[in-house]
Amino acid sequence: MIAGAVLLYFTIRRIVYKQIDNSLITEMEIIQDQIVQTDTIPDFAVSFGHQIEVRLLNDPLSELKVINDTIVSDTITGENLPFRYLYYKGNTDQNKGYTIRILQTLSEKKELLEDISLFLFFLFLSLFLISILLNYLISRRLWNPFNVTVSNAEKFNIQSDKPIELPETNIKEFQQLNTVFNQMTRKMRNDYLNLKEYNENAAHEIQTPLAIIQSKLEILMQRKELKKESINLIKSINEATARLFKLNQGLLLISKIENLYFREEKEVSLKQIIGNSIIQYKEIMHLKKITVETEANDPAIVRMNQTLAEVLISNLISNAVRYNIDGGFIKCCINKGFLTITNSGTPLKTDPELLFRRFHKISENPQSVGLGLSIVKKIADTYKMIITYTCSGNIHELRLDYNLEMVPRSTVKSET
Amino acid sequence: MKLLIIEDDRSLCTAISDYLKMEGHICEIAQNYRQAINKAADNRYDCIILDIGLPDGNGLDIIRELKANKSTDGILILSARSSLDDKLTGLKIGADDYLTKPFHFAEMSARINSIYRRNNQLGLNVISFNEIKVNTSDNQAYVNDTMLNLTRKEYDLLVFFVTNRNRIITKESIVEHLWGDEVILTDSFDFVYTHVKNLRKKIVKAGGKNYIKCIYGFGYKFLDS
Numbered sequence: 001m002i003a004g005a006v007l008l009y010f011t012i013r014r015i016v017y018k019q020i021d022n023s024l025i026t027e028m029e030i031i032q033d034q035i036v037q038t039d040t041i042p043d044f045a046v047s048f049g050h051q052i053e054v055r056l057l058n059d060p061l062s063e064l065k066v067i068n069d070t071i072v073s074d075t076i077t078g079e080n081l082p083f084r085y086l087y088y089k090g091n092t093d094q095n096k097g098y099t100i101r102i103l104q105t106l107s108e109k110k111e112l113l114e115d116i117s118l119f120l121f122f123l124f125l126s127l128f129l130i131s132i133l134l135n136y137l138i139s140r141r142l143w144n145p146f147n148v149t150v151s152n153a154e155k156f157n158i159q160s161d162k163p164i165e166l167p168e169t170n171i172k173e174f175q176q177l178n179t180v181f182n183q184m185t186r187k188m189r190n191d192y193l194n195l196k197e198y199n200e201n202a203a204h205e206i207q208t209p210l211a212i213i214q215s216k217l218e219i220l221m222q223r224k225e226l227k228k229e230s231i232n233l234i235k236s237i238n239e240a241t242a243r244l245f246k247l248n249q250g251l252l253l254i255s256k257i258e259n260l261y262f263r264e265e266k267e268v269s270l271k272q273i274i275g276n277s278i279i280q281y282k283e284i285m286h287l288k289k290i291t292v293e294t295e296a297n298d299p300a301i302v303r304m305n306q307t308l309a310e311v312l313i314s315n316l317i318s319n320a321v322r323y324n325i326d327g328g329f330i331k332c333c334i335n336k337g338f339l340t341i342t343n344s345g346t347p348l349k350t351d352p353e354l355l356f357r358r359f360h361k362i363s364e365n366p367q368s369v370g371l372g373l374s375i376v377k378k379i380a381d382t383y384k385m386i387i388t389y390t391c392s393g394n395i396h397e398l399r400l401d402y403n404l405e406m407v408p409r410s411t412v413k414s415e416t
Numbered sequence: 417m418k419l420l421i422i423e424d425d426r427s428l429c430t431a432i433s434d435y436l437k438m439e440g441h442i443c444e445i446a447q448n449y450r451q452a453i454n455k456a457a458d459n460r461y462d463c464i465i466l467d468i469g470l471p472d473g474n475g476l477d478i479i480r481e482l483k484a485n486k487s488t489d490g491i492l493i494l495s496a497r498s499s500l501d502d503k504l505t506g507l508k509i510g511a512d513d514y515l516t517k518p519f520h521f522a523e524m525s526a527r528i529n530s531i532y533r534r535n536n537q538l539g540l541n542v543i544s545f546n547e548i549k550v551n552t553s554d555n556q557a558y559v560n561d562t563m564l565n566l567t568r569k570e571y572d573l574l575v576f577f578v579t580n581r582n583r584i585i586t587k588e589s590i591v592e593h594l595w596g597d598e599v600i601l602t603d604s605f606d607f608v609y610t611h612v613k614n615l616r617k618k619i620v621k622a623g624g625k626n627y628i629k630c631i632y633g634f635g636y637k638f639l640d641s
Contacts, residue, residue, distance in 0.1 A: 104517040208425055211518030215431035218521045221584045221634055222438065228632075242588050245518055283569060287610055 005124055009117045016109050021067050024086040024102050027052070031100050036092055049105035054098065061097030064089040072103065081410070082106040145169035149177060156185055158192050183363050199257040206248050211243050221282040250371030251309070257378055270300035270402060271334050273309050277317045278332075289327045295332040304383050312379045315372045316341050316398055323396070338401040348391050355389055417462040422452040422469050422478065423494065428460060432465065435521050436528075439583070448472050453542045456482055456489070462535075463490040463528050466511075468502065476506060483510040490531035492524070497619060520589030522580045531581040546580045547624050547639060559622035569594050570615045577628065577638035586635040 031054060034042045041054045066087045071080045088100040089199040148167045156164045164185045166178040217238055220226075226234075256262065277294055278285075285292060302309070320330045328344035356377040380387045386401040419441050423429040426447065433443040445458070446452040449472045451545070455479065456464065464482070464632045467477030478490060491511040495502060503514045512531045515524060533541050533552055543550045549558045550571075557574055566574065576593050587605050594611070616628050629637045 207517045208428060211424070212427045212431060214518050215428065215435065215521055216587070218584075219431065219435055219438070221586070231633045236586070238586065240632070283567075284607055287607055 051103040052099040057097040203252040294332045298336045429484040522589040559624040575615045
């Protein structure tokens, strides 16, 4: 564009100059004619902007014709002004030399030139700016569907039922993009669902062979002629089978939760469930001489699936009983928005961070399968509850923030 | 008792059949819907053990069919699905009890006996073993007419022992029988031991003999030595 402007300037300049030069030449020719024909210098009007000087000489001169720019000082103002001049040296037919000098002012022309150039420059500049602006606006609108697609792709959650939302567009390339995204996310989701279903089916299918193993073992056990060695072997198999069974149950439960089996929800009172759970474990607590205390400051109503609520609480209470010492205590504190279960017990030997991980076992007891707390966490996560574990010496505390909106700000702990 | 076992898995089917035969029952088997319907239509059974996950038809339909024909056979449902819906439906349409796979055979035995007792009572329902009598109508146990003061768990344990007499009962099956699904405790064997100890003490104190034998490695056996 700049090159164009420059070119334009010089073109206009050339045109203007050509015009001046032509008039200089025409004047020269008129004067020439008169000299050659009459041997006299014509009369002409002279102004400052237009000077003519003609001289007749006696001797011949060598021919010369020059047209060029020059600067003339204005004697009055002292300014230096631009002029264009023509200087001619020639001879008459009688070989008498003569010179012609014509000066033409360029000021006006120059001003004209400058004005035109400036105008054109600004014209171009504004065209340029406008085109940039238009470009920006158009491109923004153009790329909008793309940006929306990208942002929605970022938000896509494979675990949610919602398909990816892609904007309608009549731009072919973006339509292609959207199609691909749709297909890809649909396939991802299907694969994920299939995997979950597979997990559940696998766990499910395991139950029948397990039942068979257990049944054969029971029959084997009844044999009268068993030797001690055989008994030990059967015992080991039995124990391993029992563990396998529990493991499978746990996995089945987790995969059922993921597959939304426990979708049905209603208002359940955690206080009531804790109460029931304690009654169920009462006998065992009695045998272990564990004292239980419940402080209920709130009915702790949550909207969730009844079965899952019972499993959650049952697991927590079960842990509080199992890892307790003889003559120990359990204290349940139910408040608005959160509840805590504190119990005495043996000091924890493992990293609290890993506590809720699947298969992480707290005790070395081979019977323990390590799924209890991860089931708790899974249920907590499903209902956006936060479960935290703290330990000071021999006192263990599990805190469940079951309704974050209700918890007083100062007591909220961050999730582990 | 005459029993019908409807189970599509051959291994499991024979296992159940063998176990129950060992207990002295007569067992017939059916391995699909068709066979099941035919057998049930032609014969009367004291109890039908039915797996509702049959390949060629829903087992629940068998129950409906039986009830439509006014059958009074006892029905025990077996299922790999621990689905609450199935369970409730099954019980609602007329099944007597429900067991989830895998289960302990002693448990299955106890439930079959329980169903039998319920269906065949025309008055008092008493299980007896020598001097021990258990009255299941009022949930009381007696040794030579002396009433035993048993806790709920101890009573359940006694019934379990008596119905599974002369069989080895594993600790695991006792745990499952006493606490079922409600309570998740993997190391509850101590509790079993305590209950057994208390039960034994109470029986002996009332003048009964100790029939509860501890079987090394497995559990217990209730028998007259």
